[in-house]
Structures are given as structure tokens and as C-alpha cells.
Amino acid sequence: MSYPTDSALVVDDTGTAERLASGVVGLGLVTFVFSLLGLTQIVTEETAILGVGLYDFLAVGLLLMGVATVGLGVGSRVGVFNTTPDATPGAVTAALFGLGGFVVAGLLASQLLGFGTLGWLAVASLIGGVTFVGVALAPEDIGSTLPPGLAAIVVGLLIVGGILTPAFAWEPEGFSATLTGSMAIPLALSVTSLVTMWAGAKAYEGYGSTGRQTAAYLLVGINAVAIIAVLVGLLLFIASKGVGPAFQGFSLVPFEWPFVTNGYSFRPEVINGVFPAIVGTIWLVIGAVITGVPIAVAAAVFLTEYAEQGRFVGAVEIATNGLWSTPSVVYGLFGYAFLVPRLGGSTSLLTGMLVLGFMLLPLCLITSREAIKAVPDEYRDASAALGVSQWETIKSVVLPAAMPGILTGVILGVGRIAGETAPILLVMAGGLRDDAPNVLGSFEFTSAPPFVANDALLQSAPALPYQLYATITAGVSAENATEFGWATAFILLLVVLSFYAIGIFSRLYFRRRLNS
Amino acid sequence: MTDLSSFDTRQRLRRLVETDREVASLFAVATVCLVATFALFLLNSTVTVVPLAGFLAATGYGWYAHQAETARALTFLATVSTILVLGLITVYVFLEALPVFQRMGIRLFGFTEPIELFGVTLIPSVDSYWSTSQHTYSLIPMIWGTFVTTLLATAIAAPLGxxxxLFLAEIAPPLVRETVKPGVEILAGIPSIVYGYLGFVVLNQFFYQNLEMANLGSLFLVGLVIGLMALPTVVSVADDALTSVPDAMRDGAIAMGLTEWQTMKSITLPAALSGVSAAVLLGIGRAVGETMAATVILGHTQRLPDPLQDVFDNTETLTSLIASQYGNADGLHMNALFTAGVVLFVTVMILSIAARRIELRMNRKLGGEL
Known part of the structure; x- marks a missing residue:
């Protein structure tokens, strides 16, 4: 299948250096993952691997990594390994290593050796400076492997030698927290393993620009995977806590889901639920959509179809961006100062709807404008060529074509406001209740102006995010308050994230259809 | 046809009169009704409903008889109302804050010791930072709290984000990118109260035990949680900025023999710098205005941490001050909470305008429509 010379070349390529370097990276990944788990105390030093305590086990690995990394650097310099290093590792690497040296030396001198400010500054500057100059002047293979390798060896020895133990405690001066060994060890392990991995990845490619690229890709990749892992882990954690209490007493036939269909009755024998809060949230969303969306779409139509770019449009753009970024709690204050006194004088569902509608306005305006802009001009021209008036064109050509984009924006905006708590806090409130707000059934005609009254609209109503907050502040008297909170958080996440998922996937779908 | 884009009202009205007297009179009636509705609503009158009904009737008839003109006028009205909403927010939040501004003056930003420069007292001292019984209000601890949490959150969200x-836009294979990007956008939707609940129930205890802290809740934890919360937003917006860099720029660099990483460092990132910094500014704006996580996690003490750099101590942020005190506030105390709102509002407006400026510059620099 292959020529003999090829295989000889391949054997030559995956030589000792590559194997050593990939070993360093592999060990580093394992160390990094376990030290992150250790940082969250999911695993602790008692977790034994092959009869050895976890941290000792990892420290031995780190020690090996350090030795191998130093070996890779020295081997490359004396010519044992076939590499193509640059003249220097570069100023950025040197500066970062110098900074690392400065911090470590400064901490050691000030905290462990008890030097004064001048003393530790001098020691730290000396060590940092020497590291910086040394790395900057050294050839790339030595400069980028020796410091991480030595750091890994030192940290490994400290842990294996029992100097850095879980009993270790460091109380930094001026901070009311203590860095205990159970946090310090995984922290030191994760940082050193990251840096050593970087050096190993560089050595794997034989240094030079390809080496730097591989090393950088490794770190950037680890970062991306770690972010996703943390966020998804967070979701799974909430789900694992919330699914149990949320599905208590759940049955499919006959359909029963007490947590979703019951109110909060304060009776121990009945399962407490969030039905009123779900209904309240639905009414809030409906009210906000009625208030915000028509204005947003109409303004988007005016800005794209009628108006010319000018001062007025510029002012509207500034206003829209300002509204978009106004903190939700400021909307709440506004509602409290402006709407509450004018609409019944107390916090109510109606003010909640209006304030959330004002919040929805900029979100929908921006997305609707983009959607209308994306409608190709050919559509408008074709319609105009048939003698159709501008308004008829907008109504029967532009708006239908832009509708998917507008709807997507509305869905995403609704997802955002459905989870908002801060404005509701100020303008609606509403705690744990047994009965859902009955908005449709509460309309009444009165003889005095304003001739229409609706008690349900003018009273507080419960809503999912506020209910979660109420669980925290009121400290619901029942003993399973925490479980109730987790279940509420789970349902809230389910509602909000499904809005987001529907919005984002429909956007992807329509974008793809538009491009094809 | 009239041109509504020029918003000179008199000119517009004159043109309307020339074209169609009925439409003009209809618009006049509707405008009068709307202005009356607004004025009566501002005055908190119960007869607001009368002119509102008049406006609805006028527009209803207009829609039936002169749909095109009515539609154009209504869309114009909607556009004006966005400016109006922002104006109302500004006016009412400022108005409510005014009594405390007048009472405290520059001491609203006062320390417990006078700030002097060359013997001239710039800011007189306050007896205590936040005393509702003496009505002494200084926002300094809250501004410090917001500053520290925002700084921590940015230090986490900006580089990692x-x-x-960079990974999503430049390195990841298309399949990974197409699955992860929507996922990140969905994660950006996790409501802040959920993060707050997690912080309150789990993280507060965890930090208390493992860092042997003196108190539950700390600025550090709030910064950490807000940073995590802002991450998906920063990733998503920065990714958009990076992908909008034209491929031709990258191809040129690759053709010169640069590696992909060198291209990213010296071509793509600098070209997308404006967009990326706009993403970071957006993230900062989010962090400044973030309310629930801070409210739930912090221990609510309106004093500066002692010593100042102790991020593991409790204090208050501008947002959590409002959310934790509105319930038992009235009179001057409530007005004082509005001053916190004013500081927040102004800060975020400045950030928003800066982000917009940077974004416009990027559009110009890349020379194309985005």
C-alpha cells in the first residue's frame, strides 16, 4: 500500500520528540480536567486513583510533564530532536512569563517570607525581570519550554513533597477570604498544566510559526470547550435539581401534573404548584406583545420604507439603541414613577404589561427593521412597475416577505422579557397565590369614566421570575422551599429557553431559505 | 404625494391641505385628540378615555376611507413614540431624583471624609453614606460596588469571550460552528434570576465554606456570576464581528505565506477590532445594569468595603440598592433610589452611544454594508 521510503519517513516523523510532546499534552489535558473538577469540589483529595490520593497522582503526572518538557527543550537545543525553532520566543511570551515570575515571586516574598512592600517589590521585580530578559534572549525552544517545565516540576514537587497540602491555608492581607489547600492545589495544578501543555504543543510541531499556531489553537480550543461545558453543566445541574420536584405526582394517563396545574395553597397535603405564575406570565407576554410589537413594526416600516436617511432617522436610531441598552431596573423605576400613579395608583398587572411592552419595543424594532431591509428591492420595483401604490406594495409584498424575520425577532424578544424580574419587582410584584388571575372574566362596564374596569388587570399578578425571587426573599415557610425554587427555576428555564430555541432555529431556517 | 420624511410639521400640513382637505381635517382632529389624550394622561385625569376614543374613531375612519395616508401617518406616529418613550423615561427618572439632587448636591458623591485638593474642599464629607433616618444619601459605596463587579465581570467575559x-469564527470546522453558535445564542437567554438563584442557594455556600469567608455573599461572586452571564452575549456578538471581515483580507495574508494564527492575530482581529470592542461594551452595559444576581447574592450593606480592595466583602451595587430597598421606601428615600437610577441610566447611555460610534466606524472601515 505504501512505499518503503514513505514508511521510513513516517517513522522518522513520529519520533521520540512527537511522542514525548503528545504525552505532555495528553497528561496535561487529564490534569486540567481533574483539577477543574477539584476546584468545584466534585472530586477531592480523598478521591483515590490506583490507591494514590488524587492530587498526589496528578502531581506526579505534572512532575513527569515538567521533566518531559524540559527534556524536549534541551533535546531540541543540543540537536537530538529535529526542530525548526525561531531565534527567540517573542516579546509577548517573554512578557507573560516575566509577569508570571513577578507575581509568583511577589506572593512568595510578601506572604510566606514576610517581606515589606519595598522588599517584595524588589524581589518580584528582580525575578520577573530576570525571567523576562532570560526568555527574550533565549532561543525559542529553550525560552518556551524551560520556564513552564520548571514551574511544573516545582509545583509537582511541592504537592508530592507534602508542602502544599489540603491543610494549607493562606489568608491574603486585606481580603476577608482564605485560600485553602483544597482550592489552592487544583488552582496551581490547572494553571501549570495549561502552560506546560502550551509548551508541549509547541514542541510537537517543532516550534516556529506552525508550533505557535498549534499551541495557540490548543489553548483557544480548551477555552471554548470549557465555556460550553460550564454553561451546559449549569443547565444540567438546574435540571437535575428541578426535574424531581417539578414532576412530583406526574402521571400521563390520566394526565396529572400537579406542579404545573396547581396553585400555591399553603396546605401541606397538596402539592404546591406554579399554575397562577404561568398564567400571569402568559398574560404579561400577551400584554407586552400588544403594546410593543405594533409600534415596533410600524416604526420599522416608516424607517425603511418612507423615511430618508437624515437627522430624524439618526435621532430615532440613537433613541432605539438607548432604549435597547437601558437597564431593566430603570424601566421599572420609570413605570413606578410614571405609570403606577396614573393607572390605579398601585402595582398591577397592567403596568407590568406596559413596562415590558416598552422593553420589547426596541428589541422588536431593531430586528423588524433588519428583516424589512433584507427584502430585496426587486420585489418593490416589480410591484411598482405593475402600478401598485407604495402602501399596497408594503402591505401585500414587503410585509409578508419580511414576516418570518419579524416573527423571529418577536419570539426572541418575548424570550428575553419573559425572564425579566427587575421591572416586575417595582411595577407588579405579586407573591405566591392559589388562584390564577382571571383577566377575561373581569371586564366590567361602569357608569363613571373611564367606563371600563378590570379588577384582574389592576391587581398584582404572580409571574414565574418574580415567584422565584419571592422564594428567596420570603423564605417560604414550608420546609421544601428550596425544592420549590429549583422546580420553578426549571420551569422558567424551560419556558424562556424554548422561546429562544424556536426563535433562533426559525431564523436559521429562513436565512438559509433566503440564501438558497 | 407628500413626503413625511421631512418632519417640518407646518410644511407637511400645508402640503396635505393642498392635496386633500378631508384627510387634512381628519388628521387635525386625530392630532388634537391624541395630544389631548396625552396631556390628560399626564395630568392623571379620569376623562382621558374621551379623547382616546376620539382618536381611535378618527383613525378608524381614516383607515377605512384613506388607508394609504392613514397608514403612513400611523407609522410616523409609531416612530415618534420611540423617541417619546426615551424622553419620558429620562424626564420622569430625573424628576423623581431631583429632590435628593437638590438636598445633597455634590455630596451625593461624597465620602465620609472631605475630598480636598490643595486645601480647597471639592466634595464636603457626609456623616454616613446611607442613612434613611437623617436623609443623608451618598452613592459612593454603590458606585464602587458596581464598578468592581463590572470590572471583574469584564475581566472574565472579555478575554474568554x-x-x-475566535475559535467559533476562524478555527472550528463548519459542522461544529453550525451546532455551537445557536447553542451559545440560546444560552444567552438564561434569565438572570436563575443565575441569581444558583448563586444564592449553591455558590454562596460553596464560597463561604471553601474560601472561609467572613460573610455570605461577596462582590467577587457577583462579578464571577455576571461575567459568566455576559459570556454568551460577548461570544455571539464578537463572532458576528469576526465573520463580517471580508474573506479577501484573510486570503491575501495566507497568500503571503502567513499561518492561519498569524493571519488571525495581525489581520482578522485588528480588522474586526471595532466590532469586537462593541461586543465588549455591550457586555459591560449588561453587567452594569444587571440587577437580580447582585440583589440575591449580596448582603446589602451601604458602606465601602474595608479595606477598599477587599472584593470578598459585601457592599451594594446601584441596581441591587434599588431592588432591595424599593419595598420600604417612601418620600425622600424613594427619591434617593431614583438618583441611583439616574447614575445607571447615564452610564449605560454613554456606553451605548460609544458602542454605536465604534460600530459605525467599523462599517465605514470595512467599506461595505453589514
């Missing part, structure tokens, strides 16, 4: 965006 940009690196992750």
Missing part, C-alpha cells in the same frame, strides 16, 4: 469567538 473573544477567544471563544
Amino acid at each position: 473573544i477567544a471563544a469567538a
Whole structure:
């Protein structure tokens, strides 16, 4: 299948250096993952691997990594390994290593050796400076492997030698927290393993620009995977806590889901639920959509179809961006100062709807404008060529074509406001209740102006995010308050994230259809 | 046809009169009704409903008889109302804050010791930072709290977020990108109260035990949680900025023999710098205005941490001050909470305008429509 010379070349390529370097990276990944788990105390030093305590086990690995990394650097310099290093590792690497040296030396001198400010500054500057100059002047293979390798060896020895133990405690001066060994060890392990991995990845490619690229890709990749892992882990954690209490007493036939269909009755024998809060949230969303969306779409139509770019449009753009970024709690204050006194004088569902509608306005305006802009001009021209008036064109050509984009924006905006708590806090409130707000059934005609009254609209109503907050502040008297909170958080996440998922996937779908 | 884009009202009205007297009179009636509705609503009158009904009737008839003109006028009205809403927010939040501004003056930003420069007292001292019984209100602890949490959150979200965006936009294979990007956008939707609940129930205890802290809740934890919360937003917006860099720029660099990483460092990132910094500014704006996580996690003490750099101590942020005290506030105390709102509002407006400026500059620099 292959020529003999090829295989000889391949054997030559995956030589000792590559194997050593990939070993360093592999060990580093394992160390990094376990030290992150250790940082969250999911695993602790008692977790034994092959009869050895976890941290000792990892420290031995780190020690090996350090030795191998130093070996890779020295081997490359004396010519044992076939590499193509640059003249220097570069100023950025040197500066970062110098900074690392400065911090470590400064901490050691000030905290462990008890030097004064001048003393530790001098020691730290000396060590940092020497590291910086040394790395900057050294050839790339030595400069980028020796410091991480030595750091890994030192940290490994400290842990294996029992100097850095879980009993270790460091109380930094001026901070009311203590860095205990159970946090310090995984922290030191994760940082050193990251840096050593970087050096190993560089050595794997034989240094030079390809080496730097591989090393950088490794770190950037680890970062991306770690972010996703943390966020998804967070979701799974909430789900694992919330699914149990949320599905208590759940049955499919006959359909029963007490947590979703019951109110909060304060009776121990009945399962407490969030039905009123779900209904309240639905009414809030409906009210906000009625208030915000028509204005947003109409303004988007005016800005794209009628108006010319000018001062007025510029002012509207500034206003829209300002509204978009106004903190939700400021909307709440506004509602409290402006709407509450004018609409019944107390916090109510109606003010909640209006304030959330004002919040929805900029979100929908921006997305609707983009959607209308994306409608190709050919559509408008074709319609105009048939003698159709501008308004008829907008109504029967532009708006239908832009509708998917507008709807997507509305869905995403609704997802955002459905989870908002801060404005509701100020303008609606509403705690744990047994009965859902009955908005449709509460309309009444009165003889005095304003001739229409609706008690349900003018009273507080419960809503999912506020209910979660109420669980925290009121400290619901029942003993399973925490479980109730987790279940509420789970349902809230389910509602909000499904809005987001529907919005984002429909956007992807329509974008793809538009491009094809 | 009239041109509504020029918003000179008199000119517009004159043209309307020339074209169609009925439409003009209809618009006049509707405008009068709307202005009356607004004025009566501002005055908190119960007869607001009368002119509102008049406006609805006028527009209803207009829609039936002169749909095109009515539609154009209504869309114009909607556009004006966005400016109006922002104006109302500004006016009412400022108005409510005014009594405390007048009472405290510059001491609203006062320390417990006078701030002097060359023997001239710039800011007189306050007896205590936040005393509702003496009505002494200084926002300094809250501003410090917001500053520290925002700084911590940015230190987490900006570098990690940009690196992750670089991975998504430049390094990841298309399949990974197409699955992860929507996922990140969905994660950006996790409501802040959920993060707050997690912080309150789990993280507060965890930090208390493992860092042997003196108190539950700390600025450090709030910064950490807000940073995590802002991450998906920063990733998503920075990714958009990076992907909008034209491929031709990258191809040129690759053709010169640069590696992909060198291209990213010296071509793509600098070209997308404006967009990426707009993403970071957006993230900062989010962090400044973030309310629930801070409210739930912090221990609510309106004093500066002692010593100042102790991020593991409790204090208050501008947002959590409002959310934790509105319930038992009235009179001057409530007005004082509005001053916190004013500081927040002004800060975020400045950030928003800066982000917009940077974004416009990027559009110009890349010379194309985005």
C-alpha cells in the first residue's frame, strides 16, 4: 500500500520528540480536567486513583510533564530532536512569563517570607525581570519550554513533597477570604498544566510559526470547550435539581401534573404548584406583545420604507439603541414613577404589561427593521412597475416577505422579557397565590369614566421570575422551599429557553431559505 | 404625494391641505385628540378615555376611507413614540431624583471624609453614606460596588469571550460552528434570576465554606456570576464581528505565506477590532445594569468595603440598592433610589452611544454594508 521510503519517513516523523510532546499534552489535558473538577469540589483529595490520593497522582503526572518538557527543550537545543525553532520566543511570551515570575515571586516574598512592600517589590521585580530578559534572549525552544517545565516540576514537587497540602491555608492581607489547600492545589495544578501543555504543543510541531499556531489553537480550543461545558453543566445541574420536584405526582394517563396545574395553597397535603405564575406570565407576554410589537413594526416600516436617511432617522436610531441598552431596573423605576400613579395608583398587572411592552419595543424594532431591509428591492420595483401604490406594495409584498424575520425577532424578544424580574419587582410584584388571575372574566362596564374596569388587570399578578425571587426573599415557610425554587427555576428555564430555541432555529431556517 | 420624511410639521400640513382637505381635517382632529389624550394622561385625569376614543374613531375612519395616508401617518406616529418613550423615561427618572439632587448636591458623591485638593474642599464629607433616618444619601459605596463587579465581570467575559469567538469564527470546522453558535445564542437567554438563584442557594455556600469567608455573599461572586452571564452575549456578538471581515483580507495574508494564527492575530482581529470592542461594551452595559444576581447574592450593606480592595466583602451595587430597598421606601428615600437610577441610566447611555460610534466606524472601515 505504501512505499518503503514513505514508511521510513513516517517513522522518522513520529519520533521520540512527537511522542514525548503528545504525552505532555495528553497528561496535561487529564490534569486540567481533574483539577477543574477539584476546584468545584466534585472530586477531592480523598478521591483515590490506583490507591494514590488524587492530587498526589496528578502531581506526579505534572512532575513527569515538567521533566518531559524540559527534556524536549534541551533535546531540541543540543540537536537530538529535529526542530525548526525561531531565534527567540517573542516579546509577548517573554512578557507573560516575566509577569508570571513577578507575581509568583511577589506572593512568595510578601506572604510566606514576610517581606515589606519595598522588599517584595524588589524581589518580584528582580525575578520577573530576570525571567523576562532570560526568555527574550533565549532561543525559542529553550525560552518556551524551560520556564513552564520548571514551574511544573516545582509545583509537582511541592504537592508530592507534602508542602502544599489540603491543610494549607493562606489568608491574603486585606481580603476577608482564605485560600485553602483544597482550592489552592487544583488552582496551581490547572494553571501549570495549561502552560506546560502550551509548551508541549509547541514542541510537537517543532516550534516556529506552525508550533505557535498549534499551541495557540490548543489553548483557544480548551477555552471554548470549557465555556460550553460550564454553561451546559449549569443547565444540567438546574435540571437535575428541578426535574424531581417539578414532576412530583406526574402521571400521563390520566394526565396529572400537579406542579404545573396547581396553585400555591399553603396546605401541606397538596402539592404546591406554579399554575397562577404561568398564567400571569402568559398574560404579561400577551400584554407586552400588544403594546410593543405594533409600534415596533410600524416604526420599522416608516424607517425603511418612507423615511430618508437624515437627522430624524439618526435621532430615532440613537433613541432605539438607548432604549435597547437601558437597564431593566430603570424601566421599572420609570413605570413606578410614571405609570403606577396614573393607572390605579398601585402595582398591577397592567403596568407590568406596559413596562415590558416598552422593553420589547426596541428589541422588536431593531430586528423588524433588519428583516424589512433584507427584502430585496426587486420585489418593490416589480410591484411598482405593475402600478401598485407604495402602501399596497408594503402591505401585500414587503410585509409578508419580511414576516418570518419579524416573527423571529418577536419570539426572541418575548424570550428575553419573559425572564425579566427587575421591572416586575417595582411595577407588579405579586407573591405566591392559589388562584390564577382571571383577566377575561373581569371586564366590567361602569357608569363613571373611564367606563371600563378590570379588577384582574389592576391587581398584582404572580409571574414565574418574580415567584422565584419571592422564594428567596420570603423564605417560604414550608420546609421544601428550596425544592420549590429549583422546580420553578426549571420551569422558567424551560419556558424562556424554548422561546429562544424556536426563535433562533426559525431564523436559521429562513436565512438559509433566503440564501438558497 | 407628500413626503413625511421631512418632519417640518407646518410644511407637511400645508402640503396635505393642498392635496386633500378631508384627510387634512381628519388628521387635525386625530392630532388634537391624541395630544389631548396625552396631556390628560399626564395630568392623571379620569376623562382621558374621551379623547382616546376620539382618536381611535378618527383613525378608524381614516383607515377605512384613506388607508394609504392613514397608514403612513400611523407609522410616523409609531416612530415618534420611540423617541417619546426615551424622553419620558429620562424626564420622569430625573424628576423623581431631583429632590435628593437638590438636598445633597455634590455630596451625593461624597465620602465620609472631605475630598480636598490643595486645601480647597471639592466634595464636603457626609456623616454616613446611607442613612434613611437623617436623609443623608451618598452613592459612593454603590458606585464602587458596581464598578468592581463590572470590572471583574469584564475581566472574565472579555478575554474568554473573544477567544471563544475566535475559535467559533476562524478555527472550528463548519459542522461544529453550525451546532455551537445557536447553542451559545440560546444560552444567552438564561434569565438572570436563575443565575441569581444558583448563586444564592449553591455558590454562596460553596464560597463561604471553601474560601472561609467572613460573610455570605461577596462582590467577587457577583462579578464571577455576571461575567459568566455576559459570556454568551460577548461570544455571539464578537463572532458576528469576526465573520463580517471580508474573506479577501484573510486570503491575501495566507497568500503571503502567513499561518492561519498569524493571519488571525495581525489581520482578522485588528480588522474586526471595532466590532469586537462593541461586543465588549455591550457586555459591560449588561453587567452594569444587571440587577437580580447582585440583589440575591449580596448582603446589602451601604458602606465601602474595608479595606477598599477587599472584593470578598459585601457592599451594594446601584441596581441591587434599588431592588432591595424599593419595598420600604417612601418620600425622600424613594427619591434617593431614583438618583441611583439616574447614575445607571447615564452610564449605560454613554456606553451605548460609544458602542454605536465604534460600530459605525467599523462599517465605514470595512467599506461595505453589514
